[in-house]
Amino acid sequence: MAGVKPGERVAFIAGNWKMNLDHLQAIAFVQKLAWTLSDARHDYSATEVAVFPPFTDIRSVQNLITGDKLELGFGAQDVSAHLSGAYTGEISALFLKALGAPYVIVGHSERRQYHHESDEQIAEKVAVSIQNDVVPVICVGETAEDLELYGPSAVPVAQLRAALSLSEGATNVVVAYEPVWAIGSGQAATPEQAEQVAEQLRYVVAEVLGGEVADATRILYGGSVKSTNIAGFLRQPNVDGALVGGASLDIAEFASIAQFRKHVGT
Numbered sequence: 001m002a003g004v005k006p007g008e009r010v011a012f013i014a015g016n017w018k019m020n021l022d023h024l025q026a027i028a029f030v031q032k033l034a035w036t037l038s039d040a041r042h043d044y045s046a047t048e049v050a051v052f053p054p055f056t057d058i059r060s061v062q063n064l065i066t067g068d069k070l071e072l073g074f075g076a077q078d079v080s081a082h083l084s085g086a087y088t089g090e091i092s093a094l095f096l097k098a099l100g101a102p103y104v105i106v107g108h109s110e111r112r113q114y115h116h117e118s119d120e121q122i123a124e125k126v127a128v129s130i131q132n133d134v135v136p137v138i139c140v141g142e143t144a145e146d147l148e149l150y151g152p153s154a155v156p157v158a159q160l161r162a163a164l165s166l167s168e169g170a171t172n173v174v175v176a177y178e179p180v181w182a183i184g185s186g187q188a189a190t191p192e193q194a195e196q197v198a199e200q201l202r203y204v205v206a207e208v209l210g211g212e213v214a215d216a217t218r219i220l221y222g223g224s225v226k227s228t229n230i231a232g233f234l235r236q237p238n239v240d241g242a243l244v245g246g247a248s249l250d251i252a253e254f255a256s257i258a259q260f261r262k263h264v265g266t
């Protein structure tokens with residue numbers, strides 16, 4: 001099948017809702033998303049689909065997914081670097097584990113920018129997630145200024161090295177390359193730009209976690225992904241999926257992104 005990487009990595013389409021949809025809206029949304037994908041005969045074994053709602057929605061989404069045996073995955077948008085204690089407002093990886101959350105986004109550029117998360121904190125969050133069986137979706141990406149100063153891959157490569165620095169034995173991580181200039185701007189990277197950086201990021205995974213893990217690691221592209229540009233990214237050998245923000249809040253659009261194989265060749 002065009003666009004499939006046979007015997008290789010299962011594609012991954014992840015919806016980062018950011019601070020949108022309360023728990024009631026989340027339930028209606030996930031139900032409709034599951035129906036839409038089921039109507040389209042979505043093959044979850046070829047393309048995994050997951051949603052990343054706000055913390056207050058996660059229990060409701062988990063209940064729905066397990067109760068109705070939906071094949072959708074889910075995760076949180078952040079996690080504390082600490083496991084428990086006097087950290088007002090934070091959420092432990094233990095709590096995500098207790099909810100059976102398969103994933104957590106770590107180091108999103110909005111966390112780095114608005115909450116001043118450092119590479120060191122992100123490395124701790126990655127480590128604590130892995131230690132508690134929650135797979136981190138590690139976000140890296142350069143700003144427009146970085147791009148001008150250092151070129152396309154220097155900053156994301158350095159961020160990924162730092163993020164993995166406390167997790168040497170890890171076998172299961174997801175990496176998301178999200179150029180900051182492409183997030184929410186309507187100005188996506190080109191598939192070639194995404195591939196160029198994704199390839200460098202795979203080398204970093206190989207360097208830190210070994211070649212076998214690097215081969216199995218999904219590297220996503222994020223930043224203004226839509227149904228009209230998704231196929232070009234997934235055609236790249238090192239791009240295995242997408243982290244979708246704005247377009248993940250529109251059920252038809254997100255389902256269409258998840259069905260990217262239908263657009264390959266278009």
Ligand code: PGA
Nearest residue numbers: 183184223224244245246
């Ligand atoms: P966007 O956001 O798809 O709205 O550009 C992507 C992200 O921030 O993960």
